[in-house]
Structure formats: structure tokens, C-alpha cells
Amino acid sequence: MMHRILPRAFSSNTARLSRTATASKSTLSQTVQDNDPPLPKMPPFDYAPSPYTGPSAEEILAKRCEFLNPAIFHFFKNPLCLVEGKMQYLFDEKGRRYLDAFGGIATVGCGHSHPEVVDAIVNQTKRLQHSTILYLNPAIADFAEALASKFPGDLKVVFFTNSGTEANELALMMARLYTGCHDVISIRNGYHGNAAGTMGATAQGSYKFNVVQTGVHHALNPDQYRGVFGSDGLKYAKDVDEIVTYGTSGRVAAFISEAIQGVGGIMELAPGYLPAVYNTIRNVGGLCIADEVQSGFARTGSHFWGFEAHGVVPDMVTMAKGIGNGIPLGAVITTPEIAKVLTYRSYFNTFGGNPVCTAAGHAVLRVIEKEELQQNALTVGSYLKQRLNSLKDKYEIIGDVRGRGMMLGIELVTDRLLKTPAKDETLYVMEQMKDMGVLIGKGGFFGNVFRITPPLCFTKEDADFLVDVMDYSLSKM
Numbered sequence: 001m002m003h004r005i006l007p008r009a010f011s012s013n014t015a016r017l018s019r020t021a022t023a024s025k026s027t028l029s030q031t032v033q034d035n036d037p038p039l040p041k042m043p044p045f046d047y048a049p050s051p052y053t054g055p056s057a058e059e060i061l062a063k064r065c066e067f068l069n070p071a072i073f074h075f076f077k078n079p080l081c082l083v084e085g086k087m088q089y090l091f092d093e094k095g096r097r098y099l100d101a102f103g104g105i106a107t108v109g110c111g112h113s114h115p116e117v118v119d120a121i122v123n124q125t126k127r128l129q130h131s132t133i134l135y136l137n138p139a140i141a142d143f144a145e146a147l148a149s150k151f152p153g154d155l156k157v158v159f160f161t162n163s164g165t166e167a168n169e170l171a172l173m174m175a176r177l178y179t180g181c182h183d184v185i186s187i188r189n190g191y192h193g194n195a196a197g198t199m200g201a202t203a204q205g206s207y208k209f210n211v212v213q214t215g216v217h218h219a220l221n222p223d224q225y226r227g228v229f230g231s232d233g234l235k236y237a238k239d240v241d242e243i244v245t246y247g248t249s250g251r252v253a254a255f256i257s258e259a260i261q262g263v264g265g266i267m268e269l270a271p272g273y274l275p276a277v278y279n280t281i282r283n284v285g286g287l288c289i290a291d292e293v294q295s296g297f298a299r300t301g302s303h304f305w306g307f308e309a310h311g312v313v314p315d316m317v318t319m320a321k322g323i324g325n326g327i328p329l330g331a332v333i334t335t336p337e338i339a340k341v342l343t344y345r346s347y348f349n350t351f352g353g354n355p356v357c358t359a360a361g362h363a364v365l366r367v368i369e370k371e372e373l374q375q376n377a378l379t380v381g382s383y384l385k386q387r388l389n390s391l392k393d394k395y396e397i398i399g400d401v402r403g404r405g406m407m408l409g410i411e412l413v414t415d416r417l418l419k420t421p422a423k424d425e426t427l428y429v430m431e432q433m434k435d436m437g438v439l440i441g442k443g444g445f446f447g448n449v450f451r452i453t454p455p456l457c458f459t460k461e462d463a464d465f466l467v468d469v470m471d472y473s474l475s476k477m
């Protein structure tokens with residue numbers, strides 16, 4: 001039976017999208033009735049967090065409000081205080097366990113505090129924490145070699161940064177220097193960072209400030225759910241031809257895109273789009289940049305990099321998040337020929353490629369391989385997607401289930417035909433799921449897409465628990 005959207009314990013105007021992402025007033029205890037089925041049970045996990053002796057959640061929140069920039073926002077009406085993590089689980093200050101299906105925003109791939117990554121960090125920190133690239137050290141060289149071995153073609157030389165924004169800034173600058181052009185094309189609804197160049201490439205109004213952002217054109221989003229051409233990638237690709245024709249001198253510096261838009265709501269670009277666009281861009285002298293900040297490092301399961309599913313080989317690839325399992329690290333890989341442009345002046349990054357972060361990155365590659373995390377992302381991710389699709393058959397509010405591996409999105413709509421974003425309901429379900437011990441993310445231009453990007457060690461039992469909890473929450477609306 002298909003459930004209609006009937007918010008029972010929820011009124012849509014109680015849960016406006018606010019800076020604090022506050023959800024409805026309904027807590028789980030307010031919605032559970034005597035004759036309800038028992039709540040789903042979290043899979044057992046043989047680990048006890050250490051006793052927490054720090055300040056209370058209320059004290060931490062008060063300090064945040066007083067001493068941190070008010071732009072720093074949080075999920076949930078009562079923000080969650082997380083003090084320990086182990087693999088796919090997180091613990092709050094009271095020792096309560098949560099299943100982490102967001103992975104610190106698609107970042108924790110190997111699992112929280114994975115022992116091998118922690119050992120690499122601790123051992124390197126004890127030996128030498130910082131030296132800069134002005135001196136030789138094996139950590140950066142060994143990791144660069146291992147990372148380069150994961151790429152096709154002539155993608156061979158790496159520059160390490162501290163974040164995804166920095167990696168994309170550098171890639172855009174290198175493309176501009178290499179081509180001698182300024183114009184860049186990115187896709188609407190994409191997210192690439194928030195510094196001078198990357199804010200220009202980011203094409204979601206809510207992440208754009210009214211500051212100078214020059215030289216970026218935003219192409220039609222090849223959005224398979226809401227886009228005007230459905231899944232016909234070639235039709236969307238024509239828009240890039242038109243941007244070149246009408247909006248540029250006829251030459252461009254670069255095209256940058258994610259393979260699966262992460263912040264934009266786990267939207268996989270329509271098939272056929274990237275090969276056609278890469279062709280157009282190369283014909284006008286531009287470089288193709290793949291932003292793998294979210295979709296890289298085996299997350300998609302079918303491939304190690306998101307772009308591989310589209311049958312293209314970029315000229316530059318940018319990475320961050322999953323590269324370090326949570327340690328601040330980013331990177332740009334490109335060909336030796338393109339990389340040379342950085343030698344024309346001095347380019348330096350104090351922490352980029354520091355021994356501790358690169359030792360962690362190297363450990364991440366070893367763990368992904370040893371624990372066959374890509375295969376697990378594929379097997380468990382496909383199973384999870386299939387179970388989420390069965391929820392779609394049951395609940396009309398689920399308009400779309402999409403993504404691949406452990407990068408999945410569920411879009412909620414109040415009307416399947418009109419695709420009206422169910423923003424308040426999204427917050428409500430997130431809050432209820434948190435109360436039942438499952439953390440998921442949200443995104444999409446309208447804030448109505450659940451983002452499921454767990455650590456890649458997520459198990460089939462975790463997937464069942466997540467879906468059972470989501471099912472329970474949806475049944476309460």
C-alpha cells in the first residue's frame with residue numbers, strides 16, 4: 001500500500017529551514033503510540049566508548065554561540081554532541097551510540113578512528129610533525145607515488161593542499177595559466193568550494209556571497225530527476241556548446257564538474273553528458289577538471305573515481321574529504337606538462353603535503369585495498385539502494401532514490417507529479433531518525449534530499465537498520 005503524505009505529529013510551519021536546520025517540535029517519544037510496532041534495533045557492536053568527563057552539550061553550545069562565528073550552524077533542534085567514533089558508529093557525551101550514515105560529509109571512508117590510519121598519524125607525529133616541502137621526507141613522496149598509481153593516462157604529478165576548496169582553486173588557476181584563457185564553465189547546482197575562484201564555480205545561490213566572482217559560466221544541470229531533458233545527456237551537453245559560442249571568445253580555460261553532485265543532492269550527471277562536453281571543451285583548447293572531492297576513493301563502489309563511470313579521462317582531478325579519512329588533506333593531480341605552469345612563479349603551501357597528513361592518506365589507500373572497501377561499497381550500497389527503492393514503492397513522499405555505491409540520495413516531494421520539495425518533512429524525518437540512532441545528511445538545492453554517504457565499512461545489517469528506521473519515521477508522518 002502506498003502511504004499518502006499526512007503529517008500527523010507535524011505541522012509544516014513549525015519547521016522552517018533555518019540557519020540551525022531546526023526540525024519539527026515532535027520528538028520520537030511524542031510520536032510513538034502504545035500499539036506501535038517495536039522500534040528497530042541497532043546491530044550489536046562490541047565496543048565501549050571511554051567515559052566522557054568533559055563539559056556538557058549545553059556548555060559547549062553556549063561557548064560556540066559566544067566564541068565562534070555565527071555562520072557556524074548545526075543539525076537538529078537539540079544539536080548532537082559527538083565525542084567518540086569507532087568505524088561506522090559515533091558516540092555522544094552520554095555514551096549513546098549512533099549509526100553514522102553521513103560519514104562526516106562523505107569524508108570518513110575507512111571508518112572512524114580506523115586503527116591503521118590512527119597508527120600512521122601517531123607514528124608520524126612522534127617522528128616528525130612538520131618540516132615543509134623545502135626538505136625531503138619519505139611520507140609525501142611515497143603517498144604521491146601510491147596516489148598516482150590509482151589514475152589512468154598521464155595523470156601522474158600531485159600537488160597537495162589542505163582542503164577541497166584549495167585543490168579546486170589551484171586546478172582552476174593552473175587551467176587558466178596553461179590555456180591563457182580566463183573563462184571557466186561549471187554546472188548549475190554544483191559545489192566546488194568557497195574561496196575567490198571556487199565560489200564562482202559553485203552554482204548554488206545559497207553558497208554565493210555578493211563578492212567579485214569573474215569568468216565562470218554555469219551550464220544547464222544534466223539533472224536526471226528535475227532536468228528538462230530527463231536522462232538525455234547529449235541534449236544537456238549542447239548547452240555547453242552554446243555557452244562557448246555565445247558567451248566566450250571561442251576559447252575556454254576549463255570545464256569543472258563533479259560526477260555525482262554531492263552538496264547538490266546526490267545527483268549523478270545524465271549518461272553521455274561528460275564525454276560530449278569533454279569533447280567540446282578540448283576542441284576549444286580547454287582542460288577538463290573532475291572534482292572528486294566527494295565521489296572519489298572507492299565511494300561509488302563500481303569504480304575508484306566517479307568520472308570512470310562516465311568513460312572519460314580528465315586533464316586534472318581534485319580530491320579532499322575521503323583522501324585522509326578526516327585529516328585535513330586535499331590534492332590536485334595532473335599531467336607533467338600541465339603541472340609545469342606552476343614553475344613560472346613561486347607557488348607554496350605551508351601545510352600542503354605535510355608528513356602527518358600524507359602518512360594518513362597513504363594508510364587510507366592501504367586500508368581501502370586490504371579491507372576491500374570498494375567491493376563492500378558496491379555490494380552493501382546496491383543492497384541499500386534496492387531496499388530504499390522498496391520504501392519508494394511504499395511512500396508517495398519519496399520522489400526519487402538515486403546514486404551508486406555508498407553515495408545515495410533520497411528526494412522527498414509532497415507531490416510526485418509537481419515534484420514539490422518536501423523541505424519540512426525532510427527535517428522531520430532526519431530528526432526522528434537521529435532520535436532512533438541513525439545519522440543521515442541532507443542537501444539538494446531545496447534542502448529536501450537525504451544524503452547517505454556512510455563509512456565504506458557499513459554492513460548489510462547497518463543498511464537494514466537504516467531502512468527500518470527510515471520506514472518507521474515515514475510511517476509516523
Ligand SMILES: Cc1ncc(COP(=O)(O)O)c(C=O)c1O
Pocket residue numbers: 162163164165166168191192193194258262263291292293294320321
Ligand atoms: C564536490 C566538492 N568540491 C569541493 C568541496 C570543498 O571542499 P572543502 O570543504 O574541503 O574546502 C566540497 C565540499 O563539500 C565538495 O563537496
